[in-house]
Amino acid sequence: MSILKQLWTAVKGASTEAGEAIVDSQAIRILEQEMRDAKKHLNQAKENLTSVMAEKMGIERKVKTLRREIEEHEGYAVSALDNGNEGLALEIAEKIAELSNELEVQEELLASYTGNVSNLKKTIKGTERNIASMDRELSVVKTTESVQKASAAAAAKFSGTNSSLRSATDSLSRIKAKQQKRSDQMSAAMELQNEGEGGDLKAKMKAAGIVTGSASSNDILAKLRAKRGG
Amino acid sequence: MSKQQTLNELAAAINGTQTEEGSVFTAELISGEVDVLQVVVEDREEFPIYVTLDDSQILCVTHLWKESEVKQGQRESLLDALLTMNVPMPLSSFSKVGDQYIIFGALASSSNIGDVSYEIEVLSDNTLEAIEAVAEFLN
Known part of the structure; x- marks a missing residue:
């Protein structure tokens, strides 16, 4: 053999x-x-x-x-x-x-x-x-x-x-849950950080139309036209 | 260098290493007839990776599932899936020891520590992906 x-x-x-x-x-x-x-x-x-x-x-x-x-x-x-x-x-x-x-x-x-x-x-x-x-x-x-x-x-x-806890698919589900939790924690932490930097307030003001946020291309064009005309 | 020394050195190098997702590796040497390095990836404690050395190769092994976890009547489809996945799956292969299905990667014993930690990281990813891929055949 x-x-x-x-x-x-x-x-x-x-x-x-x-x-x-x-x-x-x-x-x-x-x-x-x-x-x-x-x-x-x-x-x-x-x-x-x-x-x-x-x-x-x-x-x-x-x-x-x-x-x-x-x-x-x-x-x-x-x-x-x-x-x-x-x-x-x-x-x-x-x-x-x-x-x-x-x-x-x-x-x-x-x-x-x-x-x-x-x-x-x-x-x-x-x-x-x-x-x-x-x-x-x-x-x-x-x-x-x-x-x-x-x-x-x-x-x-x-x-x-408890050997039923040891099945591969159960283990995978547990790991996925842990990973989800970890990624939730990370997004939460990022949110907190944004708030800390005033990002949240700015976003709220933007939503309320108080600040426009970013200059629009139309605004810029209008400004340029005014400059040329004047 | 003795095998135990090499494994200890490997343990020291692996301990505290982080994956891209920020999970930390923990390595622990288990002495026995053959010394085994047990590497645990944070959040994936369910699937430790066992690293062993012999004269010809470094073997990284993770236990997947047992025969008893395979759904009745699905064994052939499972084996077919595993054989088919063997090549496209990077660095790792499937095998069986008794009624235990395993996933493993083998490296030349001359590989450096960077190679081994990369192997472990890939093996850990492959483990989760493999189980997900064949979950339909498992209880």
């Missing part, structure tokens, strides 16, 4: 119980155990990799030595031929054949070790990635659990045991 699916099950499992614990703590413990196992496997794989790499280096050395020996013996064989010593040359050639066969075996071995090393490295990287994401997901689940606890405590503090 994928890690995410397991976590999902862990979180969902609790929803059937009408209850407090939102996260199945048993499931979390199991996951934590699985993570510890995964980490152990990872360490084993790393140790494996080290020893496989050491063996691979040994084989590389062997291959190098064999190649050098073959080259050397080829030199000897040529010298023997140059000296007209056919018998010795043939003996050397046999040795070269022996070395070449051995080289072939070792080279095959080296290729398989190289493949092993790259596979192991891939496995280790993948496991590390898995562990990291498991860590992350587990930490989110634990976080959610803590938030759940904190929220339950806050809700109890806020509305006591």
Whole structure:
């Protein structure tokens, strides 16, 4: 089962119980155990990799030595031929054949070790990635659990045991009422301020036609015409 | 810096901050297996915002309603509405933990305090708007 699916099950499992614990703590413990196992496997794989790499280096050395020996013996064989010593040359050639066969075996071995090393490295990287994401997901689940606890405590503090008060829509209505009250208070305060500055009196005089308030465009035009005419 | 230190610093920065409407934020650290910062917006005490830190992210979570508050026969419409709203709603997303519906925002753990307070403010607004939007499906 994928890690995410397991976590999902862990979180969902609790929803059937009408209850407090939102996260199945048993499931979390199991996951934590699985993570510890995964980490152990990872360490084993790393140790494996080290020893496989050491063996691979040994084989590389062997291959190098064999190649050098073959080259050397080829030199000897040529010298023997140059000296007209056919018998010795043939003996050397046999040795070269022996070395070449051995080289072939070792080279095959080296290729398989190289493949092993790259596979192991891939496995280790993948496991590390898995562990990291498991860590992350587990930490989110634990976080959610803590938030759940904190929220339950806050809700109890806020509305006591009366759970009907805790419905989201009721809460929203209460908040809206509070906001309305706040904005009413603000307009009231602004009104008071206006009155304080005499705004209210001016408005009353304006309403009564005692002060005109603002100059009208017609007034201004008339004034300008009078000025031009005069 | 330890997680608790960061949360404490965050609490100090958030405490007393005001929204545009003049509501004041209050932050309080709740210690536990995972430390949780509880942020309360004045006049919206009903929907506290819980802030947590881990290695990869800062999570801001608000609890919305419980499964039991969903009107009978309206669950599918509600879920459809929530999924549809997920993208157009800025910064926040919907989720569920057990039978609890939540709204949350996640930030990179490298975010600065300004980012986090902005996230909290938006989350608080989104909470009210979301409940209003789906109120018809709720009891």
